[in-house]
Amino acid sequence: MDMRISHAKKIEYIKKRDPALAAAIAKIKLRALQKRSDYFRSLVGAIVNQQLSGKAADTILGRFVALFPRKEFPTPKTF
Numbered sequence: 001m002d003m004r005i006s007h008a009k010k011i012e013y014i015k016k017r018d019p020a021l022a023a024a025i026a027k028i029k030l031r032a033l034q035k036r037s038d039y040f041r042s043l044v045g046a047i048v049n050q051q052l053s054g055k056a057a058d059t060i061l062g063r064f065v066a067l068f069p070r071k072e073f074p075t076p077k078t079f
Contacts, residue, residue: 040076 005013015022044064049057068074 038073040079041073 011025015025045057045061048060048064052060065071065073068078
């Protein structure tokens with residue numbers, strides 16, 4: 001699928017092609033994704049949050065950030 005097509009149009013395409021997914025999308029009220037300005041932070045967060053409780057993920061992320069001198073979320077280059 002063309003990456004230049006909007007997220008909303010992609011959702012509509014999937015709903016038309018697959019009735020089961022259309023039902024799931026309707027049930028969870030899937031909406032357009034918000035644009036992210038920090039993809040690296042989102043990626044790190046997604047990795048940490050896999051199969052963990054929210055509290056455990058928050059603790060791990062806090063420890064990760066604490067490893068860096070300014071105690072701020074690192075950039076990919078800093079990491």
